[in-house]
Amino acid sequence: MNLWQRDLSHSPYAERVRAEQFDVLRRNSPFSIIAAYLVAGLTTWVLNGALPLESLLAWLAAQTLLGGARLWLLRRYDQLRDSGAGPRRSWLIQVMITTGLSGLLWGLPAAYWMTVLPPSMQMYVVVVLLGLGTGVMNAYSIVLPLFYLFIVPAFTLPFAALLVLLPDALSKTLGAAALVYAVTIFAFAYRFHATLVDSLLLRFENSELLRKLSIEKEAAERSDQAKTRFLASASHDLRQPTYALGLYLGALKKQPLNEASENLVDHISRALAAQGSLFDALLNISRLDAGIVQPSLQVFSLAELLERIQQECSVQAADKGLNLRVRPGAPFVKSDPALFERILRNLVENAIRYTDHGGVLIGWRRRGRQVRVEVWDSGPGIPEREQQKVFWEFHQLNNPERDRSKGLGLGLAIVQRTARLLDHPLALHSREGHGSAFMISLPRATAVQPRQAEIQPPRTVVGSDKLIYVIEDDAENREGLRLLFQSWEYRHVIVADVADLLADPTAAAQKPDLIISDYRLRDHQTGIDAIARLHGHYEDDWIAAVLVTGDTDPQLLAQASAHGWPLLHKPLAAEQLKAMIDEQFSSELEPLDDPL
Numbered sequence: 001m002n003l004w005q006r007d008l009s010h011s012p013y014a015e016r017v018r019a020e021q022f023d024v025l026r027r028n029s030p031f032s033i034i035a036a037y038l039v040a041g042l043t044t045w046v047l048n049g050a051l052p053l054e055s056l057l058a059w060l061a062a063q064t065l066l067g068g069a070r071l072w073l074l075r076r077y078d079q080l081r082d083s084g085a086g087p088r089r090s091w092l093i094q095v096m097i098t099t100g101l102s103g104l105l106w107g108l109p110a111a112y113w114m115t116v117l118p119p120s121m122q123m124y125v126v127v128v129l130l131g132l133g134t135g136v137m138n139a140y141s142i143v144l145p146l147f148y149l150f151i152v153p154a155f156t157l158p159f160a161a162l163l164v165l166l167p168d169a170l171s172k173t174l175g176a177a178a179l180v181y182a183v184t185i186f187a188f189a190y191r192f193h194a195t196l197v198d199s200l201l202l203r204f205e206n207s208e209l210l211r212k213l214s215i216e217k218e219a220a221e222r223s224d225q226a227k228t229r230f231l232a233s234a235s236h237d238l239r240q241p242t243y244a245l246g247l248y249l250g251a252l253k254k255q256p257l258n259e260a261s262e263n264l265v266d267h268i269s270r271a272l273a274a275q276g277s278l279f280d281a282l283l284n285i286s287r288l289d290a291g292i293v294q295p296s297l298q299v300f301s302l303a304e305l306l307e308r309i310q311q312e313c314s315v316q317a318a319d320k321g322l323n324l325r326v327r328p329g330a331p332f333v334k335s336d337p338a339l340f341e342r343i344l345r346n347l348v349e350n351a352i353r354y355t356d357h358g359g360v361l362i363g364w365r366r367r368g369r370q371v372r373v374e375v376w377d378s379g380p381g382i383p384e385r386e387q388q389k390v391f392w393e394f395h396q397l398n399n400p401e402r403d404r405s406k407g408l409g410l411g412l413a414i415v416q417r418t419a420r421l422l423d424h425p426l427a428l429h430s431r432e433g434h435g436s437a438f439m440i441s442l443p444r445a446t447a448v449q450p451r452q453a454e455i456q457p458p459r460t461v462v463g464s465d466k467l468i469y470v471i472e473d474d475a476e477n478r479e480g481l482r483l484l485f486q487s488w489e490y491r492h493v494i495v496a497d498v499a500d501l502l503a504d505p506t507a508a509a510q511k512p513d514l515i516i517s518d519y520r521l522r523d524h525q526t527g528i529d530a531i532a533r534l535h536g537h538y539e540d541d542w543i544a545a546v547l548v549t550g551d552t553d554p555q556l557l558a559q560a561s562a563h564g565w566p567l568l569h570k571p572l573a574a575e576q577l578k579a580m581i582d583e584q585f586s587s588e589l590e591p592l593d594d595p596l
Helices: 014-046 053-082 089-116 120-141 143-167 169-253 258-289 300-318 335-352 411-422 475-488 498-503 506-509 526-537 554-560 573-587
Strands: 298-301 325-326 330-337 361-365 370-377 426-430 434-441 468-472 491-495 514-520 542-550 567-569
Touching: 014 053, 014 089, 014 120, 014 169, 053 089, 089 120, 089 143, 120 143, 120 169, 143 169, 143 498, 169 258, 169 475, 169 573, 258 434, 258 498, 298 300, 300 361, 330 335, 330 434, 335 361, 335 370, 335 411, 335 434, 370 573, 411 426, 411 434, 468 475, 468 498, 475 491, 475 573, 491 498, 491 506, 498 506, 498 526, 514 526, 542 573, 567 573
Parallel strands: 325 361, 468 491, 468 514, 514 542, 542 567
Antiparallel strands: 298 330, 361 370, 370 434, 426 434
8 A cells, every 4th residue: 555645557547637636736725725824823813922922923924925835836836737738846846845844834833832831822732733734634635745744744743752752741641642643644634535536536437438438329329320311211212113113003003904914913012012011110110210200199999999900810810720819898098099009900910920829819907097908929928038129120039031921020119119109108028938918008088979970972083173293303203103193184294303394384384283292302402392492483382282202211201291291101002192182182172160
């Protein structure tokens, strides 16, 4: 153990700790110096009469000069630190010399006073020195050598040594007590010093850990953002030809086909639908991450939902020889019906997909004001070490060959995010070899009377009366759209850029009934820019508009949704596009609500 000061030779933070020690010393020293000078003034006043006033004033003057020098050294430290040089060796030597002289300026006079003062005054001197020792320990222990340089000449030598050598018993007793006090305060000062230095070390180590953690967090965030951008870019690039293929397929279905061709078109449609479901899973994750999915809480019948899911999934279960059962009599609950159905359907379909024998049970339990819906299966179960990982994106168990029929590995990630959005606690219990149970809780509600749906007469939208402007930068998509719009008998203009549209005098002069624009256009333009430019050109912000995008970047989705225009996602079936167009034109036929 180094009694001189804490050993920092093996610490990578030694220089930083030393610099902080001097900063702490700088903050503590003014109070110590000023307090010692005030005590010196008080001592001069107390001892006046017992000692010659001239000698006391001379001693006080020496204290004044030395205190001023020590304060000037502190000012000098500020200048060195502000210049970036830091405390130099010469400065430290000067501080050590003045500290030692300050100790002597207390110790030598005190030793002399103990030989000439009456006992009552001697006790005052002892108390003053004890107080100085305690104060100096608090102020100077951060730089332990300075504490030693003050306390040894001020208290140990010559004060305590002289008392021990005096012949009277009282002096010897005081001297022995002073030596014991010196040893004790040395030990306390070292422990205090070690504690302070260790706290500085711990602070710098924690700071370094936080810095490394921040770097790793930033790297992880950059990696996640890069993954999101890659998926968004890859998804966009894959969606474009798939979208074009869907448009061509929609136009092909309008043509007269023989039985073999119809069968082939049907197979192509199913393959496109399967690919579309994979794209939709990526889109759902991105929409949840972007925060653009807003739940609409309603009271609905859980029993009807469970019955519907049983009916729709029973064929899939029967094909595998599984028994799909539902506990009847479920109460009314409050949630977003569509989002909750997506959660429950995903859990049921997963249970059927991964269960080879036995069955699947959809149950529910009342838990106070909550209803806990449970999906039990007799499948292989999930190992405990994998039970958190199954909610990770693209994480799948027992699918090293990446069999598409087993999904993409996004289902449970979507379930977890959606449950979190709805504030519905989600839990998993599973034992390997004994099946799994997914449980989700939602608020119980009072049954409501179903509203009688108003019977609306079918609306007829006359295609030839409507003019649609389509902005699509992909050539294959433009050709597919052209074939579709011809079959639908809508008047249309399809261009790659707004500038091409406005360059046509006829199009520039004729206001459209609907604008359909791809989101990502040429030269870093977006569909938002295109629609806004056309609104400005025709001086009509109420022209209906629809955005179509193949992007899954959460930020882009949020930006596109913020404008309130309908947002369709590629690959888009011809039927979906036609339904959206009809919906836009049908809304023009609806009367405005009577404000009265």
